[in-house]
Each structure stands twice: as C-alpha cells, then as structure tokens.
Amino acid sequence: MDFKLRPLLVLVGSSLSAHALAGLHFDPAMLSDDPNAVADLSRFESGHAQAPGSYPLDIYLNGTFLRSDTLRFDALAGDGRREDIHDSTGLMACLTLRDLVDMGVNVPAFPGLASVPEGQCVAPGQTIPQAYTAFDFQKMRLDVSIPQAALLVRPQGWVAPERWDNGINAALLNYQFSGSDNRGRYGSSRSSYLNLTSGLNVGAWRLRDNRTWSDNQNSYGDQRHWQHISTYFQRAIIPWRSELTAGDGYTGGEVFDSLSLRGVRLATDDEMYPSTQRGYAPVIRGIANSNAQVSIRQSGNEIYRTFVAPGAFAIRDLYPVSSGGDMNVIITEADGTKRTFIVPYSSLPVLQRQGHVRYDLAAGRFRSSSDRYSEPSFAQGSLLWGLPHNITLFGGTQLADTYRALAVGAGLSMGEWGAVSADVTQADSTLVDGSRHKGQSLRFMYGRSLMSTGTTVTLAGYRYSTQGFHTLEETALKSMSGWLYDEDEVDAAGRPVKRNWVDHYNLYNNRRQRIQLTLSQRLGRLGSFYVTGTRQTYWQESAKTDTIQAGLSSTLGQVSYNLSWNYSHISGQPGASRTLWLSMSVPLDALLSARGITEQDHQLMATYSAGQSADGQVTHQAGLSGTALEGNNLDWSVSQGYGRDNGSSGDASLSYRGGPGNASLGYGYSRDYRQVRYGVSGGALVHRDGLTLSQSLGETSVLIAVPGAAEVPVENGTGIHTDWRGYTVVPYAGPYRENRVALDVSQLDDHTDIDNAVTRVVPTRGAVVRASFTAHEGIRALLTLRHNDMPLPFGTPVSAEGGGSGLVGDDGQVWLTGLPLRGTLTAKWGKGAGQRCTVRYSLPEKVLRESVIQAQEVCL
Template sequence: MSKSLQRGSQSKFSPLALAILSTFFVGNARAENTVTPQPETAKNLEFDSSFLNVDDQSSVDLSRFAHGSSALPGVYKTALYINSQLVRNTDIEFKMRSDKSVYPCLTREIIKNIAFNYEKLPADFLIPSGNADQCLDLEKKLPQARVTYDTNEQRLDIVIPQIYMLTTARGTVSPELWDSGVPALLLGYNVNGYTSESRGTTYNSLYAGVNAGLNVGAWYLRHNGAYSGSNVGPKKYNTLNTYVQRDIPIIKGRVLMGQSNTLGMLFDTLPFTGIQLASDERMLPESVRGYAPEIRGIARTNARVTVRQGGQVLYETTVTPGEFLINDLYPTGYGGDLEVTVRESDGTQQTFLVPYASVAQLLRPGSSRYSLTMGELRSEILRHNSALYQATYQRGLTNSVTGYGGMQLSQNYYALQVGAAIGTPIGAVAFDATQARMHLGKSTDGPNRHDAAMSGQSYQISYSKMITETNSNLSLAAYRFSTDGYMDFMTAMQTREAVEQGFPADSIWRAKNRLTVTYGQGLPDAWGQLYLSGSVQNYWNKEGTEKQYQMGYNNRYKSVSYGLSVGRSYSSLGSTQTNYLLSFSVPLGRDDQRNIPQLRMDLSHDSSGRYGQQATVSGTGGADNQFSYGVTAMNANQGVGTSGSVNGNYRSPATAMSGTYSTGKGYHSASAGLNGTVIGHTGGLTFTPYTSDTFALIEAKGAEGASMSSYPGVTVDSRGYAVVPYLNPYQMNDIIIDPQGTAAGVELDNTSQKVAPYSGAVVKVKYNARQGTLILINSTYQGEPVPFGANIFDGKGNSVGSVGQGGQLYARVAEDQGRLQVKWGEGGEMQCTVSYVLMPIAKGQTQSQIQTFTSPCTAATSSTFQTSKLAKSDTVSAVNNG
C-alpha cells in the first residue's frame, strides 16, 4: 500500500503547491476538457505530478484529469449556468462512465430550467436511457452540447447551441415546463363587520366574501360569492360566479364552463352562463396583464366603500377618514363603468362613477387574441335572460397595424364591429365602427300593430401617447359617438324588456356622446407633476350632460411631500359639486431609521361651504412590518365639529386582522375584519394571510421556522408547510427559502427552486431538510494525515464534506453514529473509511457546538472499527463553534 501525502513540506501542501494544484489541475482540465470525453486531441493527457510536493507520486490518482474529470463521483452543491446565465443553485449528482469520465446527472427537475425549443430536440430527449430513476446524460442525448464543471467554483456550465434554444423574448417559458399543480382545496375569505350609531339610530352590517376552489389535475373549479346583510336591509348570499376551467397550452388559451364574464376587450363586459374559449396573453411572450382602473375618493368619516359593476358587488371594504385609493380590484374586463358608493358613519352616502374603458390595442405582427362565448346573459336587473353569442378576434397585421373585429348575437339582436389600431410617431390610435340592430317586438302605437326595430351605428376613436421630450403622458383619450338608433347589448335587452312590459322604448337611456381623458404632465427642474382626468357623457333621450373633472398637482421638497387636487362634478339635472384638497406628508424620523411614522395633514373645502382639517399619524412595526396603525383627528364647520378615529392591522402567519374605531359629534362607529386563504392538500390544512389566485405549496419537513424570501411573514409551519402567494402564471418564479429560524443542525439540500404554474394552480415545491451535526475529525491514514482536498461521502453516497489542511475531516452527519468514506482517487488504495459516534445531547437541549474527534481512517478493504472499540480508544471532545 502506498504512502499518503506528507505533512507540510512533509505533512501538507504549501501555499505555492496549492496554487499550482488549483491552477494546473482545475484550470488546465477546464480549459482543455469538459467533464465528458472530448475530441481526440483532448484525450489521454498526462499531468506531471512533480509539481506537487508528494513523497510517493503514485499516491495521487491523476489519470482521471486526463478526461477532464476533476470531480469524483458524488453529490455536490453546484451553481448551474446555462449559456453563461445563472439558473439556480442546487445539488447535482456526478456519475462515472466506463472510461472513468464523470458526467452530471441532469434530472427532469434540472432540465426544466433550460429554455429548450422542444420542437428541435430529438423525440426521445426527455426519456432516460434506462429505468425511470436514471438521469439524463445530456451530451449523449445532444452531442453538440458542452458540459464543464469547475471544482474551484463548484460551478457547472452547460453550453447549448442556439438552434436548440427558444429564440423568443427573455423570460418566455415553454409550455412543456408549465406545472398544473397538485390536487388542492382553496378558500379565500374577506370578512368585515361594521357598526355605527348616529342620532339614536344603529346600523350594523356584515360582509363575507368567499373565493373558493378545487384543483384536480389541470381542471380548476372556482366559486366567488359574498354574504351581505344589515339590520336595515335584506340579508342574502350573492353568487358572483361559479365555473370550471382548464388551460389548453397548444392554443395558448383556456376553456371555461359555468358563470363568468366576457373579456370586454372590444364590447362591454357582460356576465353570462355558458361556455367560453379565450386566449390568455400571459401565455405569450411580452404578455399584457389584466387591467382594472384605480378608484380614488374622499371619506369624511370611517366609511364603507362598495364597488359595483352591472349591479354586481365586486369589492367592499372599510376606509378611514380622508383620501382613499383602491387599486387591487380583480380584473373583470376592459369595459363597463364602476359604480362606487361611500357610506359615511353618520348615515349619509355619496355615489360616483369611474369610467372603465379600453385603451388602443396594438399587437406584434403575427400575434393574435381571440374569444368565443356561447350561453345566456346573466343579469339581476333583467327579468328574463337572453341568449348571448359573442366572438372577438384581434391580429397584428404589420409592425404598426392591428386589425380587430367582433360580433354579438341574440334572438332579436345583432352587433358587428370592425376596427384597426395604428402605431404612429405621434401616438397609438384605434378606430372602430359598430353596426347594431334590435327587434323590439310588436308595437302598440297606431291602429296597425307591427314589428318595431331600431338600428344604428357607433363610432369610437381612442388615442394614447407618452411624450418623453415634454414628460407628458396622455394615457387615455377616447371619444364615442352613437347614432339615435344604436343600442349596445345590455341597453337593447333592457329596452326590449321595457317594451314587453308596456313602457316606451325611450324609457331606457341611449348614449349619444362620451369622452374620457387621463393626462399627466411632468414639470421641469423638480417642479413636480400635474395630472388631469375627466369624462363627459350625454344621451339622445335624456336632458342634460353628465360631467366630472379632476385635476391635481404633486411635488416633494426634501422629505416633505405635498399635493393639491380639485374635483368638480355636474349631474344631468344641473347641480354642481366642487371639492378642494390640500395635503402634506412628512416622516417623523430620520431616513436611516426603521418603521418611521408618517404625519399627513389635509385641508379640504367644497362648494357647499364646508371646511375641514385632518391630521393622521400612520406607520408600521415589527421585523416584517406585520403591524400597521393609524390615528386621525378631524375638525369641520357647519356643525360637524371634532372627530377622531384609530385603526390597526396585524398580519399573523395564518391570517390578516384589522380593526377601526371612529367617533364624532353625534355618532360613533367600529369595524373588524379578517382575510386570508386556507389551502387543503394531502398533508393537511395550511393557512396564509395573503389572498391570491396562484400559489406555491412549500413542503420542508424538518425546516420548521424557515422563512420564504420576498414574502414577509411567510414561514414554514410546525407541520413543515408554507404557502407562497402571487406567483406569475406561465413564467418562471424563484421560490427561495431562508433557513434562518430553523433549529440548529438543520441543513437544506438547496434553497432555491423555479416553478412555472398554470393560472390558478397550487404547485408543490419540496425542500429536503436534513438534521445534521457538524463534526471535525483529526484523522490519519497509515500514520499520515489524510490527503488534503479529499472528498467525504456518507453511507448513501452523498457528499457531506471535505478534508482540510493537516488531515482534518469537516463534515455534517445526520446519524448519531456511522462510517464516512474518504476518497482522493478511484483506486482502493486512495480510499479509506472513518467511524464516529456523536456525544449524547441532554433532552431539551440543542446542539450548538462542533463535535471534534480523533480517529484513524482505515483502508476501505479492511475491517472497520467497531463502535465499542471506538468508544474506548478514541478521544472525544466538544469545542465551541466560535
């Protein structure tokens, strides 16, 4: 048996020798070879061992470097690079071929991180050559690929010819890699109780919104509804929709059956019951996400805000006094005004409309969007639901022109629309024309009864432009003109029903002109930002014009933010309301402090002569900002007097809680709420304070307490599960787990994985956690220190450590006792085993130290030490980790 490497200039490598070893072995092997055999010029290379300070040069196996196999077979933590781009950090197993070359075992989990063009790959590319447990040998499946492993950096580089890679925009993920998730039950909830008392009158209400679902395979069942009730009104449960859906990746679309809404890209959004087949832009490169407008308003007290569309409640919440912003509506389409009702604590309420109109739709050449809906109209304001057939199609014709069209059909109605969107140097313009005709039924006018019908046209032009030279943004300008006989689908159905009941056709208003504008202007030299928005609408059969405008100015001076806004509305009856608001906001602390409170001052005035002053202090607290609070004091004239309110929110690991209290002259009110999501799966129930549509279910048994990076407050619960919300469908999402917070001795195989879920999926991401103990073994082999740099493997073949200077073995072990295999070559004379027994840990205590042993490493072919013998002869001690 040959001797091992000698100590110092006799027992360990000198710094110069280490540099030569690192540069010569790794650098040359990497430069000339990959981890697999290369062309003939790179084969059968010999490395001169005289560069090493080795007494017996045969004690080190250098032949494996002739094949570029600088790594021994085993499992290594590796940084995976695809065409020089970092993809992930993970454990990769390296296996040996018959010619002693080593190749990485690329599992399907690893392969899915590579953006292959699967149409160009061999048909059997993803099929292992042997049994299902075997890995994919990339260079055998794809000889043009090159795989290189750098032991110094623990980096695996995979270079793949561009012909086999997707050439679409960065971030595009092949449908082959989309994940439909695991079977799961979902229950999203938003519960809010509200009470107020004003002048001896009590008002109590309860709202409970539910978003429930069941996922089985690629089929997703969804139900959205809400219970609402009060002591002065009816109590009922309202179903928004119930449907089942399934993605069809081959057509980049989705089929939906049940109750839902039309997409509203060309026609107004309509609720229906039936079947829908529609494309989803999120499946495409450079996808366009769903749109919903922001809702801004001013509440005088602790108020209840309800948002409706087409008579259906979409959203309901409690807001504190002052200006409020709602920007988290679920997209319901691109058309159909939103009706916003603000109910104040003193019983008064105000209602206003938020225009919800589409912008110019330009598509890339060759790309398209489509939708096909068949069913019947579903509306609470109609006695009878009519049939609804709708089809729309948009296609990019050239780089600057997109054509689109659609049709709507019912028993007595049709509408045809054609249009085009054009990108010009002065902005994007869309123009369309719609022809509609409605049979109203038998006319009762005159002595002769006859079929009455109305037909007409509607023309719309919209414009959008960002002018960088002047920092101007005309985000939406749309004008629509409709002739006297034109009716959209909903107006036509309401008109026909009115005629059937004996009312004249003019009892339902028919729109004539409508203009909506949103404009922003940045001022030079840090002078701030101006914005303007407004809408004007009139009708053929209704006197007056409805108008509303809002303009404002925002700026910042050092740490002080301030703004001025003016809003004016005109009703069709001629009444006018004007509101003014001046606001200031300043932090109550230094910029380098955490959780700094903010002070906001508001001064308001309206055309009725009311003046008001308001001061609010708000902030957050906790390491993850899980606490938030606000205290508000108000004063107003006209007998309103002084009032105040407090609010607080707490985001626990399981749910989000909120509470408010408000009091003023002659009234007081309070509210409390809960919201979050519960997911049921094969491992039980997992709670999260977040509500979302697409989730990742984390399974990390043994890593309880670990947190999920980028998701404050999401931690692995006591059963080893966590829920990550807000995943982007059809895109790769990085799911990163932070082991900080786990018990001592816990080690994760990897801390980052990627998933590309279907929309609505619950994808399972599993992290393997090992409960291990760090050990340091002073070991010798045949009387000499174990060779520096040797790899250490456990009984399962996993790489658990390496040998440092002076023959010190550093490893993490999972068992209380066992044997470790130390390898510095493939020959039997270049391997040995060492036994260990951990010191017992008292019950209730945790291991916070590195256990140190002194134990010889015996030849692999020899009998190993027995546990009893080791306990008697070896020195066992524990030293502090620091």
C-alpha cells in the same frame, strides 16, 4: 513540514488547469513524512479537480441568466480534458434533451440530438459545432455557449410550453370579511360583508365558486342576503393557446361591452404568448374625508369593499370580474355622506402583433345580480387579426331573439405617435315596451407613452351613438326606467342614506356622446401630475354625467405632499360632488433611530392633511403612522382631526399581515358617532400533505413545501413564513411566466440547513404549483476523528448516515451539518480493506441548545 500549509497546497493544486495537471503526481510526502497521514489523492493526478455529484447552481445561456437548478456532474474519462468543456473541474454537466429544448436549440437540425433517449446526458459541444460548457465551481455557475445559428428565434420572455405546470390537485378557499359597528346620534347600526371564493384543482381543470354575504342592521330593519357571483369550470387548451370556461363567466370586452354570461366560452388567452400586452386593470383613485367605506360595483356585482383612511386613496389590487364595463365607485363617509363616481374600464386601442389571431366565442344566457333584468339567450363572437404594417383588423357579432349587432374596426400602431383604433357597431334592438330601434355607435381610442417628456396618455376615447342605438344589456331590462337595486341603508350617525344615482336608468333617454381621458405627466423636480375625466351626454335632455380627478404629487426636502381634487356629477343627481384634499408626510424613523429612540428597521411617519368636502366644510387632521414587529408586518396609525362644524374627531387603526392571513382593527369617533371597524382575510389550501393556511390567494399561487423546517421566511413576502409543519403559500404568481421562489435562509435557526433555497416555477392559469425544498434538521459539529490512536488521514471523505458529508482537515477534524443526536459516520481514505472505518456516536440532548459543538470520536 508544517501541517498548517497543507490546505494551501491542496488549494493551489486543485486550482491548476487540467492541462497543467496532466502527468503530475501528488506526492503524499509533500504533505507529511508519514504516508498513512494523507488520504488517497490520486483523483487529482488526472485533472479531476472536483468530485462528481449533484450541485445547485445558476445556468447561463450565452451570458444571459436562464434559471437556477440542481444538475448532476459526471467525471470525465482519462485526463479530464475535452475541447468542448472550458473548465478545469474534470466534470461534465449532465444536460438532457429537454434542457436543450428549453434553451431554444433547434433539435431537428442536428440528427445526433434527435435520436437521444429522454433523460440521457447530452454534451452540447459533441453534436453542435462551436458549442461548449464552462463550470465555475466557486460561483456555482454553469455557462452554456451555443451559436445563434443553432437556436430557434424566440421572443424575449419565452418559456417552453413543456415547462408549464398544471400544478397539484388541491382544494382552496379564499375569504374576506369586513364590518363596522356604529353608535350614532340618530341610532345605532351594524354592517358586515363576506366574500368567499372556493375552488378545486384536478389536473388541468379548475372549479371556482364566488359568492358574497352582506348584513345591514339599523333602526329601519335587518337586511341579510347571499349573492351568487359565479360558478364555473375552466381549463387551458394549450395547443390552441386558449381558455375554455363552462358555467358563469363574462364575454370579452375588446369589441363589445363585456356581459355576464351563464354558458360556454372559448377564447384566446394572450398570457400564453410572450411579450404580448397583458390584461389591464384601472387604478381606482378618490378622496375620503374620513375613515370611509369604499365599495366598487361592476356589472351589478359588488366586487370590492374596504375601508380607507382620510385623504386621497388609490386602489391598485383590484381584480375585475370582467374584461370590460364601467366600474361604479361608492364612497360612504363615516358621517353618512355618500358620493358616487364612474371609472371607465375598457380596452386600450385594439392592436395585435403581425400574424397573431385572437378569437372569442361565447353562447348562453344573460345573467345579472339585479332582478330588473330578464335572462335572454344570446351568442357572441369576435376576431382580431394582426396584419403587416402594424395594422389590426377586428370585428364581431351579437345575436339574440330581440337583438342583432355587427361591429367592424381597425387599429394602427404609429410608433412614436402612439396607437389608435376605431370601430363602428350597427345594432337592431327591441326594447321591453315592444319598440324597435336601429342605430350605430362609433368608437375611437388612442394611447401613447412619451418617455422623453414623461407624458403618458393611458387612454383617450370617444364614442358617438345615434338615437336609435341600444346595447344587448338594455334590451334585457324588464322596464323602460327605474332603479336597478333597492337599498335601505343608514350612515354611522343613523341617518338614512340617499339613493345611488348610478343605479338609475332611463331607456327613453339613451346615451349620445362619451369622451374619456387619462393623462399623467412627470414634472421633473416638481413631482408628477395626473388627470382623468369622462363626460357622457344624452339625447333627450341637456343633463350630463361628468367625472374629473386630478392630482399633484411631489417632495420638498424630506416632506412629501399630495394635492387631489375630485368632481362628480351624474345625470339626474340634484347637485355635483366636489372634494379637495391636501396631505403631507415626513419620515421620522431615520431621525429618531439616529438618537436611539426607535429601531431604524421600522417606519415612522408624521402626517398632516386638510380637506374641503362637497358642502364646503374644511377639516384638519394630524397623525402618526408606522410599522412594527420583526418583519414590519404590523401597520399602525393614530390621528386627531378638527372641523369647524363637526368639532373634534379621532381615529386609531392596526393592520397585521401574517402567514395564516391578515387582520385589521380600527376605532373612530366624532361629535355624531362612535365607530369600530374590523376585518380579516386569508386563504386555506388542502393538499396531499394536509391543510395550509395562507394570506388571500390570487388566481395562481405556489405551495412551498419544506417538511420539518418551521418559521422559515419567504423572500419579499411580508409576513409569509412556513408553518409548524414546514408549509406555506406564496399567494400570487404569474401564469405562463417563470416565477422565482426563494427562502430567506438568513433567518434559519442554528440546527437547520437547506440544500438549495431558490427554485423557479412556471404555473398555468389558476394552478397551485408545488415548490419543494430539502431541509436538514440537525446538529452542526466540528468533530475530531481518530483511528488506531492517530488522526484520520488528511483529505479523507466522511459521510453521515442520512446524507451529510465532509473532508477531513488538520488533526482529523471534519465539519458536518444536519447530524441527529445518534448515528453512524463512514470514512474511507483508500482502496484497501484497512483504509476505512465507522463511527457510532451518541450525543447528549443538551447540545441542541448550542449553535456549534466540538467533540472527539473514535473511528473503528
């Protein structure tokens, strides 16, 4: 018989159903006239089409993907058939009781399951009527079918708390540094900003410390200071679905304005519940007329600082330090112009699901980064209760020596009409001058998303306060009016910067009405439109604080354009700030790559923009931007501008995202200044295996461990790859959610293989979860093995010392991976003493330069 037909015959035989194979006999003579040329194939006679062992696969429950895992499969007894196993592999999946719990099986309803020891293999169909499993070996897919009556009713996205992982013990550090050197017509200046977050994870406990350092040097002096933001311990109280915080933190912002606190807080963590609304963070939008510095303050703390390019910008990676409280956005242009506006930051309509109770308890001392505040002791509590008929009741209280407040309210979900909530707060306060005031504040909030018309009202709010209403924060002020901060800054040209009117307060003129709106609308082929606005009025004067931002985004052929308009006027500010900006971009990468000028993998854009600043000056700017390097982790841009009053200007910048961190560098010039900008950011993680550098760490992260596999990229992680030891960090992960972690095996070198490149982790908040992968470093070889001057029998299993294995094919050939230069192979093709042999091989080091080698060895 032609030996080329052997693989085909074996494939046909192994693909037959277990029923068809019952009673069949594989005659070695069908493959060769010499019985010694064929290994023992008796395992196929009983329907065992596949070998038992552990296999990486995807698990599906009732047709829905559940997770990826590595499961052990045991050989079935007898003929390999069983009614609850709907496949022909002759194997049974080794599912444990914990696996069934994760699938949502109502274990107490089946006495046969409740008594199964932990870790013992369970077949669902043996104890659950009509349940079965089906293993698709070719697709590496295990389907588990369980009747709905045997499953617990769980909401979408539910993850069993037993799978929540507190992570590893680790020490971590996050850093963000930015600065600029300016040479201006009126003097030189330098500014630097450093944000450090350090921490320690031990079991379920998290220790975090956040502080900033700033240095401003100019002709008026040198101001350097550290600012302590917070230090706290935190851990999850899983049975209560709550988070305990001790130290510096913030109170909840659903009922009262969020306050900075040094004390203890115990509050419900909604992210422990599936399908509940997650935390909300606003998108900070604005317009920069040049390469401007954007600084964001909340509760007196500078929580964000960065440089932005000319034009409209949107900051989406903001992590507020508290769950409520307005954000003050300060845009400092390169020529020294400073503009300020307020972004309202408060909860959406206060709603809870039926039966869901959320609480927030806090006690301690009020704290602020400004020395204009005292530190009174206070306590605060709030409760939200979801009732039937889409109704939510909520309320709370604040208590201090000079302040008493009580709030009650209700929320209602109206289906397609949106959601609404309203509440009233009664306050009794004593200010620093000894005057006592009583008043009320009424708040109304509305939100709606209408998908059919593309309309989204993210937040519409109204607050009315009587003349005697004050907040707890206002009672902590040491004077009745003044500036919250002392600033002595200069612009890039060396001119003094005017004071920030957002930092001015006057308790004699308290707030009266406030209206805020955020609206977005899809316009079909015309693009999309958004508008946000706030208006704040006061009791003692007619001045108002107004902020309006509007924008239109669309495309015309290959041209994308954006038109933005900003208006801001703060009470007490001499004049309003108005900016208008038009920007357009055209992709050139597809056009140039078709002509062979650039690589298609890299982006290349041509840009043009024109803007009108608050003083009426019009500027024009044209430039090019794109990406470079293999992973597109280098962003670059160059531009040239012109203004009638300021003359020519230009800018060039680079931004690199790498595994150990990020770096940026920029240079800009105009008639009045020369500016160099720079910045670095990243993280460091110390764990049991050493130190791993990373990009800036988020609240929750994943440590990837592939010991021995260097420079392995992570899927969907720009610039993230393992270091020289095989470790890296995925800096962001969702707490209490299943996170998919995958390695890009297409980038592996010719001598590295990874058993299973995909895993899933479920971290608790603040955890550093370890995702371990097994890599095999070695040689890929096609070996021809001979025994007694004959090729090894067809179908002989061959195993390598240390793990690798394969089956002998035609002429004694076997494919093996992960082989070291020297080692031992073991072959066994029968049960007799003379039906096994070993190979002790030794390969020259030059084979390490080859992707695949072919060699012949003698098996003794």
